Amino acid sequence: RKEVEQDPGPFNVPEGATVAFNCTYSNSASQSFFWYRQDCRKEPKLLMSVYSSGNEDGRFTAQLNRASQYISLLIRDSKLSDSATYLCVVMDSNYQLIWGAGTKLIIKP
Amino acid sequence: GAVVSQHPSRVICKSGTSVKIECRSLDFQATTMFWYRQFPKKSLMLMATSNEGSKATYEQGVEKDKFLINHASLTLSTLTVTSAHPEDSSFYICSASPDRNNYGYTFGSGTRLTVV
Numbered sequence: 627r628k629e630v631e632q633d634p635g636p637f638n639v640p641e642g643a644t645v646a647f648n649c650t651y652s653n654s655a656s657q658s659f660f661w662y663r664q665d666c667r668k669e670p671k672l673l674m675s676v677y678s679s680g681n682e683d684g685r686f687t688a689q690l691n692r693a694s695q696y697i698s699l700l701i702r703d704s705k706l707s708d709s710a711t712y713l714c715v716v717m718d719s720n721y722q723l724i725w726g727a728g729t730k731l732i733i734k735p
Numbered sequence: 736g737a738v739v740s741q742h743p744s745r746v747i748c749k750s751g752t753s754v755k756i757e758c759r760s761l762d763f764q765a766t767t768m769f770w771y772r773q774f775p776k777k778s779l780m781l782m783a784t785s786n787e788g789s790k791a792t793y794e795q796g797v798e799k800d801k802f803l804i805n806h807a808s809l810t811l812s813t814l815t816v817t818s819a820h821p822e823d824s825s826f827y828i829c830s831a832s833p834d835r836n837n838y839g840y841t842f843g844s845g846t847r848l849t850v851v
Binding site for chain 2: 667668669670671672713722723725726727728
């Protein structure tokens with residue numbers, strides 16, 4: 627079983643729609659969680675950290691469920707520029723980042 | 736904000752030659768830097784953790800004699816791919832963070848290596 631699992635997609639979504647991604651992790655001792663965005667042939671960029679209480683940044687909302695060991699990302703009112711691969715990342719107790727394989731999102735006009 | 740500069744962005748080399756990739760933290764000191772490689776449509780794979788002033792820590796399956804890492808200063812880490820082969824062609828990315836409590840790791844822009 628992979629340490630961090632994501633649905634690879636692609637998710638084809640019309641512009642303006644709401645889309646949600648889920649990610650599960652296997653190590654219950656994981657301490658920090660993040661969503662990164664990666665454009666084609668570019669480096670990953672931090673989108674947002676994920677806190678137990680849930681957090682929101684504009685159109686983006688992240689949730690963490692420690693009991694079920696999953697993380698979610700919700701994108702509202704999706705834009706064409708949201709098209710990218712979204713990577714779920716978990717930090718273990720040794721401060722090492724464990725990466726999901728990413729979910730590809732394609733926003734269509 | 737924290738900026739990590741990686742150079743070169745693209746390199747094409749012949750089989751058997753060596754390639755050096757540099758990763759610099761521009762506005763902070765990084766005692767630790769991380770080197771990843773990424774194959775097309777795959778996730779990042781941690782290769783090694785580069786520690787300033789000491790030997791790098793390599794992940795299982797990564798040949799330390801092939802992927803030489805040097806972290807001679809608090810702002811520079813280098814990865815040298817020695818005796819490169821076509822299967823070494825990949826996207827190599829470094830990352831660093833100003834401190835352990837800063838969870839926003841910053842990545843270099845990556846180096847696309849093609850070995851012909």
